[in-house]
Amino acid sequence: MAKATDGNGTPVPQRLLAAATRLFAEHGYDRTSVQEIVEAAGVTKGALYHYFGSxxxxxxxxxxxxxxxxxxxxxxxxxxxxxxxxxxxxxxxxxxxxxxxxxxxxxxxxxxxxxxxxxxxxxxxxxxxxxxxxxxxxxxxxxxxxxxxxxxxxxxxxxxxxxxxxxxxxxxxxxxxxxxxxxxxxxxxxxxxxxxx
Amino acid sequence: MAKATDGNGTPVPQRLLAAATRLFAEHGYDRTSVQEIVEAAGVTKGALYHYFGSxxxxxxxxxxxxxxxxxxxxxxxxxxxxxxxxxxxxxxxxxxxxxxxxxxxxxxxxxxxxxxxxxxxxxxxxxxxxxxxxxxxxxxxxxxxxxxxxxxxxxxxxxxxxxxxxxxxxxxxxxxxxxxxxxxxxxxxxxxxxxxx
DNA sequence: GATCACATACCGACTGGTTAGTCTGCCGGG
DNA sequence: CCCGGCAGACTAACCAGTCGGTATGTGATC
Structure with missing residues (x-):
């Protein structure tokens, strides 16, 4: 498998960052759950905590x-x-x-x-x-x-x-x-x- | 007991509002728990939900x-x-x-x-x-x-x-x-x- | 070129802790 | 005796982060 991409072309870390940005802006940081972010990015929590510490x-x-x-x-x-x-x-x-x-x-x-x-x-x-x-x-x-x-x-x-x-x-x-x-x-x-x- | 005051002189609703204002400004709305507000105002949840709907x-x-x-x-x-x-x-x-x-x-x-x-x-x-x-x-x-x-x-x-x-x-x-x-x-x-x- | 060792990339169930709001009931004054 | 004013235990939901597990790739060794 190619490194950190998936079906989509863009790498997973960037997809996570983009999803987080949109959701944080839309609902605020505290109102955005980690679950929502990973779903929007098409991955799971495991992926997020693999690339980001928190x-x-x-x-x-x-x-x-x-x-x-x-x-x-x-x-x-x-x-x-x-x-x-x-x-x-x-x-x-x-x-x-x-x-x-x-x-x-x-x-x-x-x-x-x-x-x-x-x-x-x-x-x-x-x-x-x-x-x-x-x-x-x-x-x-x-x-x-x-x-x-x-x-x-x-x-x-x-x-x-x-x-x-x-x-x-x-x-x-x-x-x-x-x-x-x-x-x-x-x-x-x-x-x-x-x-x- | 006098109406809505307590040991302190100011009425409870105003005390709650003042405490909430300070705490919201300090930690943000989401980071401030209702429990913290009522404690800062010297009352309990019962009092808060008596005066405010939410x-x-x-x-x-x-x-x-x-x-x-x-x-x-x-x-x-x-x-x-x-x-x-x-x-x-x-x-x-x-x-x-x-x-x-x-x-x-x-x-x-x-x-x-x-x-x-x-x-x-x-x-x-x-x-x-x-x-x-x-x-x-x-x-x-x-x-x-x-x-x-x-x-x-x-x-x-x-x-x-x-x-x-x-x-x-x-x-x-x-x-x-x-x-x-x-x-x-x-x-x-x-x-x-x-x-x- | 087959096998083994190891790393990277990710999955998803689970945990411990927190929280807004509810509800029952007490208490004192009018 | 009744009702506003409040106490505080309780509940149902949620959530960040963990952890053991899987799958695929990569390089070394024989």
Whole structure:
């Protein structure tokens, strides 16, 4: 038999992760039983506990994936060759787009983080902090250069923007009047407008 | 014995609600057992199920209280006698202050809403929508008057601001460098600055 | 190229513990 | 004497994680 696949083509660990992501987002972490996850993935508990140490590990893996992705993208935009205004706008819009593209991950992220054990929670917070600080550095760079207002501490500006990103999973619907890109452009625009000197 | 009080002075239903609020915020709705709630309130299950139909009713009551409070305050600021810029700024800052003052309620609100049954969830959404629309009306009024930019749809501006409010429970700490009022002023300022024509 | 040893991948019944909600009954004041 | 207000034991259901077992693949040895 091929390694860890089954009738379906995709490997079992990934199928489990995908099923867990969908179910966690739909019913919440605590309301999703391990039994439901393995059924949705077409395997049994034995398979899950063969690849993952616990139900919590599954949740942490969802986080880890999202964080890696977002950090990579932020770094790419932040380190690009362009005026600071442009780099911040691109980064701010991109995080909106990728969040919308992974709305399930986003809602899990913000609703279920406190379900992680203290150590794993700490780990996630550290990664989040790195992301936050890279973003803040962009704003401070613009403030020093005089293109952004210094009326508001950069930290607060970051939280202001991420608040709106965080909030997306509450209200954004692909069936709504605005496309992903339109929402992203508007939100980035609001940020840049708020930062005008 | 006096009616519904016990050794403590405050009535049992309120004690239950207060205990539930604190515990829900601390450990999450699902992780809080009914047993823990009644112990924290100094009563037993008999008392809880005497006053509340279910654990879920307790959660809904927390929501209802917060919503009533916020709606009242918004109406007061929105209908005041002042230029639209001032009214929006006051309302935007006030919602930040009252949210910080009730951070427990806020984190419950945004983390546990999906634990409510469909009917109760619908009820809460209806109330939230009313709040959202009153706020939006303020922005549209300013846009029509020409004092706010029309570059962004008012709906989106509302979600942008509420995103940051929503997000407060994630990062705000009373021990931090900023007081409630300072945060509120900064966030309201960011909103108004973003809306400059 | 047949056999053996061992590992990987998975199955599914079982266990120990927890939980929301029920129900019977006591107790004291009006 | 009756009823609101509450106590607390009880139940029925559920659930994460375990564990012994099976099947298939892989590499070494003769």
């Amino acid at each position: 139900k919590e590990d599954l949740l942490q893996e969802v986080y880890a994936r999202v964080l890696r992705l977002q950090q990579e993208r932020l770094d790419a935009y932040a380190n690009a060759e362009a005026p600071i205004e442009q780099r911040l706008r691109d980064a701010a819009a991109d995080v909106v787009v990728t969040t919308i593209e992974n709305l399930d991950d986003a809602s899990i992220f913000f609703r279920s983080m406190h379900h992680l054990s203290p150590e794993k929670n700490k780990q996630v917070r550290i990664e989040r902090r790195r992301y936050h600080e890279r973003f803040r550095a962009l704003i401070e760079e613009g403030q020093r250069a005089g293109v952004f207002s210094e009326a508001t501490p950069a930290d607060l500006v970051v939280d202001y923007h991420f608040g709106s990103v965080h909030h997306l999973s509450t209200w954004y619907s692909p069936d709504g009047p605005l496309s992903q890109q339109e929402v992203a452009d508007h939100l980035a625009d609001l940020l840049l407008r708020a930062l005008r000197p | 654990k879920e009713d307790l959660l809904q009551e927390v929501y209802a209280r917060v919503l009533r409070l916020q709606q009242e305050r918004l109406d007061a600021y929105a209908n005041a006698e002042a230029p639209i810029e001032q009214r929006l700024r006051d309302a935007a800052a006030d919602v930040v202050v009252t949210t910080i003052e009730n951070l427990d309620d806020a984190s419950i609100f945004f983390r546990s809403m999906h634990h409510l049954s469909p009917e109760k969830n619908k009820q809460v959404r209806i109330e939230r929508r009313r709040y959202h629309e009153r706020f939006r009306a303020l922005i549209e009024e300013g846009q029509r008057a020409g004092v706010f930019s029309e570059a962004t749809p008012a709906d989106l501006v509302v979600d942008y601001h509420f995103g940051s409010v929503h997000h407060l429970s994630t990062w705000y700490s009373p021990d931090g460098p900023l007081s409630q009022q300072e945060v509120a002023d900064h966030l309201a300022d960011l909103l108004l600055r973003a809306l400059r024509p």
